[in-house]
Amino acid sequence: MHWVVTGANRGIGLAIVKKLLEMGEDVTVGIRTSMPFEHPKLKVLTVDMSNPVSIDEFANRIDKKVDVLINNAGILIEEKFPEVTEEGMILSFKVNTMGPYFLIQSLYKLGKFVPGAKIANISSILGSITNTGGTASYPYSISKAALNMVTKLLAHKLKEYFVVSIHPGWVRTDMGGPNAPLTPEESAEGIIRVVRTLNETGVFLDYTGRRIEW
Template sequence: MHWVITGANRGIGLALTKILLSEGEVVTVGVRTSMPFEHENLKILKVDTSNPVSIEEFVSQIDTPIDVLINNAGVLIEERFPNVTEEGMLLSFKVNTMGPYMLIQECYKKDKLKEGAKIVNISSILGSITNTGGTTSMPYSISKAALNMVTKLLAHKLKNMYVVSIHPGWVKTDMGGQEAPLLPEESATGIIKVIKNLNKSGIFIDYKGDTIQW
């Protein structure tokens, strides 16, 4: 299978890439800087998911039909009420919401997605309106809630594909911090298993496959 992953140079994205390559899968990654390693089944492309032109150029360079698209690139700007800035909010929306939407749309328009393709938006339980108790970042939570709407809307449009939001757990990464209980490899292993067994669209689940309320 051909997997496409954004934000793959560190954290969960890097763990996903390494595991998939070890399983013999073919992977194309989109990164803003560089990858820490090379592999014969790995194609490395540049993409800035906050920039629609960069997204178009990235998609045009994907030369194999996509079985699985993982929108993993994200940004966490720790701004709390009442000190949230317009800049923080806009960047969060560009990267966490608009980026995934525009990437999916561009892949669809350029006919890069296979019939039955699985489109996975890496969301967060912090974007669940039902489960809201608090947040370390207003822009992050709001942009992830909006990403969940992207998932739901596109699940209705792309009837011959699967579109889901996945909460990866609280993971020990640059974004998750060192107090997080999960290692990136644990989260990534769960996410891959969930994707391979996926048979529903328009759902919000975690890395173990358990349903999360919107």
């Protein structure tokens, strides 16, 4: 299978790519900088997920049909009420919401998804409206809740594909911090298992496959 993963140069995305390559899968990554290694089954492309023009160019340069898209790139700008800035809100929305949406739209218009393709938007429990309590960041929670709407709308529209939101757990990455209970490898293995065994669309799951309320 051919997997496309964004934000794959570090954190959860990097762990997903390493695991997929160990499994013998073909992988294309979309990153801003460079990968820490090369591999014969890995194609490295650049993309800035905050820029729809860059996203279009990235989609155009993907040269194989896409079986799985993992929209993993994301940012956490730690701003809380009453100190949220316009910049923090806009950048969060661009990277966490618009970026995944436009990548799906570009790939769709180019006819690059195989029938039955799986699209996983890496969301967060912090974007669950039902579970809303505190948050690390208002722009983050708001943009991930909006990403969940992207998932729902496109699951409804693209009946021939599976479109889901996945919460990766609280993971020890630059974003998750050193106190998080999960390693990137544990989260990545879970996400890959959930995607491979997916048999429903328009759902919000965690990395173990458990349903999360929107």
